[in-house]
Each structure stands twice: as structure tokens, then as C-alpha cells.
Amino acid sequence: MKVLKLLPFMIAAALVQAPAANAGDLAKGEQVYKASCASCHGSGLMGAPKLGDKAAWGPRVSKGKDAVYANALKGFKMMPAKGGNPGLKDDEVKAVVDYMISKAS
Numbered sequence: 001m002k003v004l005k006l007l008p009f010m011i012a013a014a015l016v017q018a019p020a021a022n023a024g025d026l027a028k029g030e031q032v033y034k035a036s037c038a039s040c041h042g043s044g045l046m047g048a049p050k051l052g053d054k055a056a057w058g059p060r061v062s063k064g065k066d067a068v069y070a071n072a073l074k075g076f077k078m079m080p081a082k083g084g085n086p087g088l089k090d091d092e093v094k095a096v097v098d099y100m101i102s103k104a105s
């Protein structure tokens, strides 16, 4: 019956870990952002919405996150698909989008 006694602790540990995973995604997003996206989104090159620029991001985010993800993955006007880096996984690109949105909200 030892397992039953441990169960509440295991559940508590799982709950504590949940927010940490999210923070990890943002950290991963920041890393990929610096490597693949900052060249345009850091300076606003070619009209790219700058990191942390609420006025530039607000109307984009208001379309809904899924539309913003899709534009980042497939490309959109001067925005190349996956920022011109086809080696990135979809999840990595989405993590960057989450990171960029978190900086502009």
C-alpha cells in the first residue's frame, strides 16, 4: 500500500512541474528567435513587427493566435515561411511566436 500513500505527493509534484514546462517553451522560443528571427524582428527590417512593439503586434494577435502561427509557418507577404529556416520544427516556430507575443502584451 506504499504506492497509495505516495500518490498525493506524485500528483503534487506533477502539478508543480506544469508551469515550468511553459517557461521552458518561452526560453526555447527566445533561443530560436535570437538565431532565426531577430535579424528582421529586432530592427523592424522590411516592415517586420518589432519585438516588444505592442502597437505593431496588437492587430496581428487580435486575428487569433492560430492565424499568426499559420503566417509564421507558411509565410506572409515579406515574412518568409519559418523565417526562411525550413530546418525549424513547427513547434519551435510556434514557441517563438508565443515568445514574441508574450513580449508585446
Ligand code: HEC
Pocket (backbone or CB within 6 Å): 032, 033, 036, 037, 038, 039, 040, 041, 045, 046, 047, 048, 049, 060, 067, 068, 069, 071, 072, 076, 077, 078, 079, 080, 082, 083, 084, 085, 088, 093, 096, 097
Ligand atoms: C527576412 C526577414 C524576416 C525574418 C528572418 C523573419 N521574419 Fe517574421 N516577418 C517579417 C516581415 C517583413 C513581417 C511582416 C509581414 C507583413 O505583415 O507585411 C513578419 C511578420 C511576422 C509575424 C506576424 C504574422 C501575422 O500574422 O501578422 C510573425 C508571427 C512572424 N513574422 C514570425 C517570425 C518568426 C517566428 C521568425 C523566425 C523563425 C521570423 N518571423 C523571421 C520578416 C521576417
